[in-house]
Amino acid sequence: MSQIAGVLLAAGGSTRLGRPKQLLEWQSKPMVAHVADIALAAGLAPVVVVLGHAAKEVRAALAARPVQTAMNWRWKEGLSTSVQVGLAMLPPDIDGAIFLQCDQPLVPADLLRRLVARFEETGAPIVHPTHRGQRATPVLFARPLFPELAAVTGDRGGRVLLDRYANDIAVVEVEDPRLLVDIDTPEDYRRLLEMRDSNLPSAIPNLHRIHHLIIDMDGVLWRGDRPAPGLQEFFAFLQEQGIRFILATNNASKRPEQYAEKLARFGVPVGLEYILTSAQATAAYLAAREPEG
Template sequence: MNIASDNVYAIILAAGASSRMGRPKQLLEWRNRSLLEHAVLNAQTVLGERVIVVLGAHADAIQASVDLSAVTVIENPDWREGMAASIRAGVQALPESAAAALILLCDQPLVNAEHMQNLLNAWQNAPARIVASQYHNSVGGPALFPAGFFEHLLSLSGDRGAKPVLMKFEDRLIKVPLPEAALDVDSAGDFDRLTGCYPGY
């Protein structure tokens, strides 16, 4: 079974304070674009205008630096709670017609449009199941959640992201190998690794 992706939306989580980095990692420049721009452009390649960006800390600075006019921007007032609050804000912003949501992090720069399309393809073949990325012998984001799991995403709390939902429904999970997702930019050292090891990736 292969179904259309017209009602799939991307939710890009970009609300964190970047406390370990010391400056907004959303605005770190790599290959002539900010990390947030990379995430937005890749999501648009796959899902067109159906992209929601969740901001929180540094929202004004980010909107002043990044052109987000072609996507839906949501400001999460509870960003200090952690990633779960941003997931809830993103899911709440989805239209009722949304069939699934692809949850993305703005700090996984090696994740590209092709990887996102692979997740979408896996979901289209099994639209009742969650599709998650597999790396480091575990699973995580990017992950695509059918609408039937939105209520579980809305019940999340704290800073663990959607991992509790992935673990709770492991028997309904499709795992797509995505080693590129293992690199997330949390610290200056991570960014140095990105720019040093993957300058032209």
């Protein structure tokens, strides 16, 4: 399996919008945090967020997410400087990187996974989505192209390489063009807000109102030693949507560490702070009621 990083370009000044698009609200969180969650849910690692304009506020918007941040002090010189900063942060053992814009909130994690799958299938140096022949972002660049990508200057980003390697590119067809739209103006943002509650193929009505879940484990997430179908995708979806959760059980015979180990075997790493057993709940209740007992 290929190791693909994510580079989230979030340094621009948003001059046409009139305020930092990184901090626009989307599903009850800042846009940059939403796109970072999508990258994490897709399994990209590491995820590097390149900062510039309003860096302090954007870094705070990312909160405790497991991403790396890098400051582009030259962000006013164009997109290529952010690409260079992002490339410099990547470890030497990755196979490629997907470059994401912070103003495409409708790009789903599944599309990022499809880009990676297409890369593994074809070995193409560049993979990008397309709709009826129209190329779009985000774009996956293979590691051998990193030196050429770092040499690009100005505000062109990776477009130079897309032209240079046009005959070697692999594409992923996207049926719904709305998934690829971005935000440049206040009118773009208004239209996207309308799309958020429309009948997109993957949309669930009023999902943005859900912030927390309490999820039973035994018999729900697995049966015996068999995980429920779609278990990994379910947790990736929660992360993509920014929905927090507690995993609960009325089984007092096992420690939280045992549940965490079981989930890890199923490909779902979860911290102990997300697991609550009936033994823990009982101990907390008794401690609150009889602190001296």
